[in-house]
Amino acid sequence: MIQFSGVSKYYDGDVVLKDISFTIEKGELAYITGPSGAGKTTLLKLIYCAERPDTGQIVVAGWDVGKLKQGTIPFLRRNVGIVFQDFRLLFNKTVFDNIALALRIHDMQPREIKETVNNVLKDIRLKHKEHVFPQHLSGGEQQRIVIARAMVSRPTVLLADEPTGNLDMDTSRNIMGLFREINARGTTVLIATHNNALFHGTGRRVLYLNNTHIEKEAVG
Amino acid sequence: MSTLIYALQTAMKSIWNEKWINLLTVLSVSIGLLILSSFVTVTLNVDSALKRWAKGFGMVVYLDEDLTGKAENELKKLFLQDPDILEVRYISKEQAVRELRLSLGENASILDELDENPLPSSFELKLKRELLKPAVVKKKAEQISRLKGVEEVQYGEKWLSSLNTLSTILKTSAIFLGCAILVAIVFITYNTIKIFFYRRKDEIETLKLLGATRTFIRLPFLIEGLFIGIAGGLISAVALFGIHSMISFKGVEILPSIRTLMVAPPLQAYILIVLVGAVMSLTGSFIAVGRIRY
Ligand SMILES: Nc1ncnc2c1ncn2[C@@H]1O[C@H](COP(=O)(O)OP(=O)(O)OP(=O)(O)O)[C@@H](O)[C@H]1O
Numbered sequence: 315m316i317q318f319s320g321v322s323k324y325y326d327g328d329v330v331l332k333d334i335s336f337t338i339e340k341g342e343l344a345y346i347t348g349p350s351g352a353g354k355t356t357l358l359k360l361i362y363c364a365e366r367p368d369t370g371q372i373v374v375a376g377w378d379v380g381k382l383k384q385g386t387i388p389f390l391r392r393n394v395g396i397v398f399q400d401f402r403l404l405f406n407k408t409v410f411d412n413i414a415l416a417l418r419i420h421d422m423q424p425r426e427i428k429e430t431v432n433n434v435l436k437d438i439r440l441k442h443k444e445h446v447f448p449q450h451l452s453g454g455e456q457q458r459i460v461i462a463r464a465m466v467s468r469p470t471v472l473l474a475d476e477p478t479g480n481l482d483m484d485t486s487r488n489i490m491g492l493f494r495e496i497n498a499r500g501t502t503v504l505i506a507t508h509n510n511a512l513f514h515g516t517g518r519r520v521l522y523l524n525n526t527h528i529e530k531e532a533v534g
Numbered sequence: 535m536s537t538l539i540y541a542l543q544t545a546m547k548s549i550w551n552e553k554w555i556n557l558l559t560v561l562s563v564s565i566g567l568l569i570l571s572s573f574v575t576v577t578l579n580v581d582s583a584l585k586r587w588a589k590g591f592g593m594v595v596y597l598d599e600d601l602t603g604k605a606e607n608e609l610k611k612l613f614l615q616d617p618d619i620l621e622v623r624y625i626s627k628e629q630a631v632r633e634l635r636l637s638l639g640e641n642a643s644i645l646d647e648l649d650e651n652p653l654p655s656s657f658e659l660k661l662k663r664e665l666l667k668p669a670v671v672k673k674k675a676e677q678i679s680r681l682k683g684v685e686e687v688q689y690g691e692k693w694l695s696s697l698n699t700l701s702t703i704l705k706t707s708a709i710f711l712g713c714a715i716l717v718a719i720v721f722i723t724y725n726t727i728k729i730f731f732y733r734r735k736d737e738i739e740t741l742k743l744l745g746a747t748r749t750f751i752r753l754p755f756l757i758e759g760l761f762i763g764i765a766g767g768l769i770s771a772v773a774l775f776g777i778h779s780m781i782s783f784k785g786v787e788i789l790p791s792i793r794t795l796m797v798a799p800p801l802q803a804y805i806l807i808v809l810v811g812a813v814m815s816l817t818g819s820f821i822a823v824g825r826i827r828y
Pocket residue numbers: 325326330348349350351352353354355356357399476508
């Protein structure tokens with residue numbers, strides 16, 4: 315589902331990723347870990363084409379991402395749900411509208427949108443906050459809204475960048491539970507985190523990113 | 535379809551939330567369109583007055599003193615066959631005196647002093663309207679004056695050329711002013727939409743990352759620009775109608791024939807104003823949104 319072959323990425327001549335190759339299978343739930351600044355976010359950005367690789371090839375859900383034309387990029391992104399490290403919630407829209415936006419982009423009928431968003435709000439147990447604006451929510455609640463927005467359109471791939479940021483253990487476990495559910499419904503999930511506790515004992519594949527390359531691969 | 539509805543909702547929300555800057559833009563656009571349309575109306579009116587005036591333009595062909603009736607008839611036949619000539623009127627010596635008498639009025643008695651009729655007989659020719667250009671008329675006059683039996687050809691040379699110059703000046707300045715105003719309308723809308731676009735830059739960035747197409751991103755801005763143009767057009771159409779009605783009502787007191795003299799803008803002209811406003815504003819907002827890169 316996600317395939318990197320010999321991918322390198324430079325920022326102004328500084329190498330961030332060098333000769334990276336790995337494959338994430340369809341239906342897998344995998345982790346990418348590494349210290350701050352290792353290039354986890356950059357690696358995810360390459361997947362949804364917010365950055366282009368300087369060398370190598372990236373294939374996501376059948377799209378050769380490095381070669382996509384500008385006009386095609388939105389169609390790749392509709393297959394990829396993204397939980398951004400910096401959330402990217404719209405503060406002039408309610409919780410409901412923030413989540414619904416992902417479906418409006420997919421040109422879904424208003425009635426269908428209402429039903430789908432309500433269901434997802436129940437899944438994340440935030441139905442009672444649907445008319446609230448994001449700035450009035452706690453960090454954990456905002457995090458769940460971002461996850462809800464990423465999964466509501468049922469993407470084939472879900473990318474989560476540091477989805478438990480600085481949340482307490484209980485909330486983190488809660489959120490990881492959401493990812494397992496999404497994964498169980500067939501979505502391929504890739505989670506980037508520096509927090510070992512998240513994958514410890516999960517039995518899932520973990521890619522260790524360090525010093526511009528994948529240092530090792532192990533089972534968490 | 536849902537995209538269009540959502541874009542409409544977004545545009546309407548933005549129009550309402552930013553009502554003051556939108557109102558200002560709409561008014562600027564409508565003032566521009568009003569100046570443009572009034573100027574065009576004035577130009578049309580002046581031009582039609584000039585045309586009406588030119589219609590009365592004639593060329594007088596004075597004949598040789600001793601020309602026979604037969605020769606006169608031949609000349610007349612020649613003129614009638616000429617496709618450039620619309621109307622031919624023969625004025626005999628006697629008629630010429632009668633007309634002169636009429637125009638002299640109470641001073642006509644001075645004609646009684648003369649024992650012989652000094653006036654030549656003549657033809658008055660009306661040329662086709664398309665030919666009423668100074669150079670063309672001059673050429674025609676020279677041609678006719680070379681004909682046998684023709685003494686002299688007279689026409690209002692100066693008058694015709696100043697009429698023509700005036701008409702040309704008016705039309706050229708209408709075109710220049712028109713273009714300047716059209717550009718101004720594009721720019722006014724461009725400016726406003728650009729401001730809105732920058733204010734929502736972060737939101738647009740997020741939309742792109744969520745997989746929004748260019749159309750999805752652009753549409754609300756284009757709709758808002760279109761709204762500005764149509765609203766501006768409607769306001770200026772109403773204003774133009776008001777001004778025109780006022781002039782033709784008040785003007786009657788000063789110049790009773792004003793109603794028949796004045797050319798009223800037809801319904802199509804009002805529709806055109808709205809259309810021009812719409813197209814120009816849409817162009818402005820299109821440029822403002824610019825190329826969207828992912
Ligand atoms: N747009 C950019 N321009 C220049 N350098 C950048 C850019 N984005 C990231 N970098 C650099 O690339 C390196 C990797 O950044 P990245 O955000 O991918 O790290 P990360 O692993 O996600 O870190 P964190 O765990 O803190 O989120 C960093 O040194 C960063 O400064």
